[in-house]
Amino acid sequence: NAGVTQTPKFQVLxxxxxxxxxxxxDMNHNSMYWYRQDPGMGLRLIYYSAxxxxxxxxEVPNGYNVSRLNKREFSLRLExxxxxxxxxxxxxxxxxxxxxxxxxxxxxxLTVV
Amino acid sequence: xxxxxxDPQALSIQEGENATMNCSYKTSINNLQWYxxxxxxxxxxxxxxxxxxxxxxxxxxxxxLDTSKKSSSLLxxxxxxxxxxxxFCATGNQAGTALIFGKGTTxxxxx
Numbered sequence: 001n002a003g004v005t006q007t008p009k010f011q012v013l014x015x016x017x018x019x020x021x022x023x024x025x026d027m028n029h030n031s032m033y034w035y036r037q038d039p040g041m042g043l044r045l046i047y048y049s050a051x052x053x054x055x056x057x058x059e060v061p062n063g064y065n066v067s068r069l070n071k072r073e074f075s076l077r078l079e080x081x082x083x084x085x086x087x088x089x090x091x092x093x094x095x096x097x098x099x100x101x102x103x104x105x106x107x108x109x110l111t112v113v
Numbered sequence: 114x115x116x117x118x119x120d121p122q123a124l125s126i127q128e129g130e131n132a133t134m135n136c137s138y139k140t141s142i143n144n145l146q147w148y149x150x151x152x153x154x155x156x157x158x159x160x161x162x163x164x165x166x167x168x169x170x171x172x173x174x175x176x177x178l179d180t181s182k183k184s185s186s187l188l189x190x191x192x193x194x195x196x197x198x199x200x201f202c203a204t205g206n207q208a209g210t211a212l213i214f215g216k217g218t219t220x221x222x223x224x
Contacts, residue, residue: 004155033212040122042201042216043156050210058211090155094212101146102203102212104155 002026006091006105013081013112021076021108023091031094032074033058033102034066036087043090049074081112117145117202117215125221132189134218136202137182143209145178145185150199150217159187159200192222 004025013019025032030051035043035058045058049068063085065077074093078085088109094102120135136145144163148156162169162178162185169176175188189196201217 031210031212035214040216042119043214045211045213048211056210059213092156092212101158101161102148102156104157106155107153 004091004093004103004105006089006108008108009106010109011111013078013110015082015112017081018077018079019081019110020078021089021091021110022073023075023105024073025091025093025103026072027093027095027103028071029093029103030071030096032068033092033094034064034074034076035090035092036060036085037090037107038087046076046089081110083112086110086112117204117213119200119202119215119218121218122216123219123221125223126192128192128194128222128224130192130222132192132196132220132222134187134200134220136185136187136215138185138202138204138215139183140204140207142180142204144205145176146203146212147174147176147185147187148201148203148214150201152198156201189220192220194222194224196220197222 007022033048034046047066049055052071091105092102117138146161147159150156173190178185199217199219203214
């Protein structure tokens with residue numbers, strides 16, 4: 001049972017380059033999330049998708065776009081990477097029952113130089 | 114701004130001691146969850162307490178919730194070196210669709 005799978009695990013980008021972080025879950029969850037984690041800042045919500053076909057901005061959406069491709073997949077795109085986007089990115093998913101626990105991927109460590 | 118704020122930011126104790134972490138939040142909630150993160154890994158769910166509950170236990174974990182003070186605490190009893198990790202509280206947004214985390218408490222348990 002894979003749970004939540006993120007790719008890639010590591011990435012180095014040059015300023016201005018673009019890339020897409022992929023996330024897939026096999027638990028038939030409705031809700032999916034993208035977070036970034038920076039030292040001393042905890043996890044901050046970038047975007048989330050409460051169901052297939054919907055996406056909403058979280059706390060720090062600027063500089064990012066997302067696509068809920070289908071129920072399984074939720075991707076995060078950086079159109080023009082900036083050094084301030086150097087971070088560890090986590091994808092998570094959660095079922096439809098209110099309060100159900102979230103499952104996390106192992107993270108993508110992104111460095112923008 | 115983040116919904117939950119944990120206190121203290123860092124905590125160092127000896128094995129066998131109890132560890133208490135606190136979480137304060139801003140808006141009314143349906144439930145509050147605690148998660149654990151080992152260094153460099155994804156978060157793992159520990160326990161959920163609903164707004165109509167005051168206390169909940171799971172093994173060596175004890176969680177309390179005071180909705181009048183908008184605060185929760187996580188107690189780990191008889192700590193072990195393996196409990197060394199960061200601990201986060203999480204609450205939902207008002208619509209219940211998003212999951213918002215605090216900044217976390219980093220616990221270090223030395224043997």
